Amino acid sequence: MVEDTCLCFNALGGLPGPYIKWFLDKLGHDGLNKLLAAYDDKSAYAQCVFAFSAGPDAEPVVFDGRTAGKIVPARGENAFGWDPVFEPDEGNGLTYAQMAKDDKNAISHRRRSLDHLTAYLREHAADVGAQIEHEAAKRAKTLP
Template sequence: MVPEYQGEPEEISKEKAKLAAQRINGPILIEDTSLCFNALHGLPGPYIKWFLDKLGYDGLNKLLIGYDDKTAYAQCVFAFCAGPTSEPIIFDGRCSGRIVQARGPNKFGWDPVFQPDNEQGQQGHQTFAEMDKTEKNRISHRSRSLQLVKNYFV
């Protein structure tokens, strides 16, 4: 286990990858996920887990109550570090959408309050929680980041 670093998602991922590569004395691939509200300039970002734990779904919505802009993006950053002395390579995948009232099953983190845009970039109609797993995995921030990882190694 590595410590929870603070900072921007890319910085956090780089530090986690460096430390993990040093600990295992070899190559490592780490992942960090964020939910970023555009009206709040990217917050809660990598701290979404803590915000959700303390505020719940209603509290996340209340953070945006004074803003017209409810847009957000889900971000997944993978960092690959080839070894303990290597500089990590960042793979940043994002999925645009908006923050909505919680809908759908509460199976995974903030999925009920994030409604991703469709593949044409237009406002979607379902939250991640309401989507079939296959569809979610096809359009998600994580799948986009993993595609960048695959492209790097091919």
């Protein structure tokens, strides 16, 4: 299983997207806001994608979770990554950094992606279990 998180600015066609860590490292919160200074559109979305595979020969399944919002000047004490500049549409005017952890987690992009993954695993538990057993048996045959 792998996971990646993005912050995508609609005015910039989805940038910084998966490069948000490097944009944030170089530009800081103020710099992220300056990227949008020339645009009226400050809308953005936070995205989390999990990919799950039951083994090397199993086709990966992708689970996409998104939270719509906008980019705002940095606010909040819980300053993790870009949380201070992302105000989710469902956040009652608060940035992720201003929200209580449980409130943020209830609407977060990661939560939505994990909800999709959980639903998939519940629905396909027998198939996934059989794939994992099959992969384990194949690997056991190659051990000395």
